[in-house]
Amino acid sequence: MDEIRMAVVGLGSRGTGTWFTLLQRMAGYRLTAICDPIVALHERAVVRLHHLEEVRVYRRYEDVLADPNVDAVALTVRCREQGALAAQALEAGKHVNAEVPAAHTIEDCWRIVTAVERTGRVYQLAEQTRYWGFVEAWRQLVAEGRLGHVTLCEGQYFHYYPNHSFQDPQTGRFFAPHEVAAHPEAKPTWPYFMPPIHYLPHELSPMLYVLNDRVVEVVAMSTRSPSYAHPELAQPDMQVALMKTEKDAILRLAKSSAQPHPHQNYHWYQVVGTRGRVEWKRAARDLPKLWLADAQMHDLADVDWRYERTDAPPEARGSGHGDADYYVQAAFRDAVLGQRPLVFDVYQAMDTAAPAILAAESIAQGSRLLPVPDFRPSAARPAGQLPRHGRESPSARGA
Numbered sequence: 154m155d156e157i158r159m160a161v162v163g164l165g166s167r168g169t170g171t172w173f174t175l176l177q178r179m180a181g182y183r184l185t186a187i188c189d190p191i192v193a194l195h196e197r198a199v200v201r202l203h204h205l206e207e208v209r210v211y212r213r214y215e216d217v218l219a220d221p222n223v224d225a226v227a228l229t230v231r232c233r234e235q236g237a238l239a240a241q242a243l244e245a246g247k248h249v250n251a252e253v254p255a256a257h258t259i260e261d262c263w264r265i266v267t268a269v270e271r272t273g274r275v276y277q278l279a280e281q282t283r284y285w286g287f288v289e290a291w292r293q294l295v296a297e298g299r300l301g302h303v304t305l306c307e308g309q310y311f312h313y314y315p316n317h318s319f320q321d322p323q324t325g326r327f328f329a330p331h332e333v334a335a336h337p338e339a340k341p342t343w344p345y346f347m348p349p350i351h352y353l354p355h356e357l358s359p360m361l362y363v364l365n366d367r368v369v370e371v372v373a374m375s376t377r378s379p380s381y382a383h384p385e386l387a388q389p390d391m392q393v394a395l396m397k398t399e400k401d402a403i404l405r406l407a408k409s410s411a412q413p414h415p416h417q418n419y420h421w422y423q424v425v426g427t428r429g430r431v432e433w434k435r436a437a438r439d440l441p442k443l444w445l446a447d448a449q450m451h452d453l454a455d456v457d458w459r460y461e462r463t464d465a466p467p468e469a470r471g472s473g474h475g476d477a478d479y480y481v482q483a484a485f486r487d488a489v490l491g492q493r494p495l496v497f498d499v500y501q502a503m504d505t506a507a508p509a510i511l512a513a514e515s516i517a518q519g520s521r522l523l524p525v526p527d528f529r530p531s532a533a534r535p536a537g538q539l540p541r542h543g544r545e546s547p548s549a550r551g552a
């Protein structure tokens with residue numbers, strides 16, 4: 154195979170924007186199917202296709218999975234069943250490149266892992282921020298021991314995003330919270346119900362890459378539901394998780410999408426160790442910071458680290474999210490075509506998804522401390538088999 158025949162499933166702005174653009178531009182890909190249950194969105198999607206004659210347009214996901222002209226599924230859906238849809242595709246023999254946040258239940262995480270193990274198909278979580286330039290620089294600093302033993306790592310994603318919480322299922326039109334009272338056709342979407350802390354892939358993926366680590370336990374808290382900022386929304390304004398890693402670092406991760414935030418610089422990160430620290434910029438006009446305990450530095454210094462990498466190939470430029478969107482498409486293509494093993498494998502993908510799901514479960518259980526399963530095969534769980542109890546049900550330490 155020298156070309157992957159792709160289906161894009163989920164024809165919202167992400168699927169028809171970045172994904173259509175890159176899959177139609179990059180060598181090694183051919184777009185052969187698109188799918189969305191909202192038929193009204195098909196027309197808007199079709200006009201963005203370069204070779205309409207090659208593309209089947211589906212309403213039903215099952216039809217995509219049954220299409221022999223589809224080798225791989227790009228899952229750009231936003232729904233509770235996102236993880237189950239990925240597993241279903243793998244079980245049908247398709248490779249999967251799935252948008253964040255991968256899954257919304259631990260059962261679906263296990264189903265994805267075991268499907269990959271049984272079928273040998275490629276599953277990639279298309280989390281792109283791990284490719285950012287400053288993330289690579291911070292990983293090197295940690296790997297070289299320049300920061301000492303990392304004791305604290307912080308990440309937050311404050312993206313004011315209330316306008317995707319209601320949608321007309323016939324037309325696909327979204328409604329802002331203040332419009333809902335006048336529009337009975339506006340129905341709550343998954344983001345209306347989703348615990349905000351589920352959306353930590355852009356924090357956990359890059360920071361676990363920097364630390365070369367995995368989370369072993371989680372506890373979390375939430376402000377109340379409904380939102381203070383928009384009482385029409387069930388989503389709490391703020392959820393915060395504390396996590397412990399295998400290498401004994403503490404992570405503090407926060408997520409908010411209902412309360413206002415400047416329309417830029419949504420992410421903020423900090424890594425603190427026994428010999429130094431690095432910090433992302435607080436505002437667009439600011440610069441990231443570095444301090445090393447053994448370098449005669451009296452204060453934090455500004456460093457011109459950016460999202461964009463200095464070593465980006467020309468085809469990455471302008472691909473989206475500080476050039477990072479290119480990398481997930483290149484990595485998936487090379488893995489499916491057998492040119493390069495997948496760096497961010499299914500186990501690391503679940504290391505990213507599961508702690509966020511369990512943070513919400515911790516909140517639901519009154520901020521109970523919960524263990525995070527290791528999804529890698531072991532003597533207790535041979536590859537391809539589910540864990541003995543169907544899932545590793547979280548239990549509080551000592552309970």
Ligand SMILES: NC(=O)c1ccc[n+]([C@@H]2O[C@H](COP(=O)([O-])OP(=O)(O)OC[C@H]3O[C@@H](n4cnc5c(N)ncnc54)[C@H](O)[C@@H]3O)[C@@H](O)[C@H]2O)c1
Nearest residue numbers: 163164165166167168189190191229230231232252253254
């Ligand atoms: N990596 C990033 O930086 C980034 C940026 C934006 C969005 N995203 C992710 O991309 C995905 C899509 O985001 P969006 O803003 O386009 O969302 P959206 O809500 O605008 O579009 C999602 C589409 O999926 C469709 N869908 C839902 N369930 C489906 C199913 N079972 N089968 C087929 N289609 C189904 C919906 O009808 C909708 O049209 C989400 O998972 C989101 O988290 C990632």
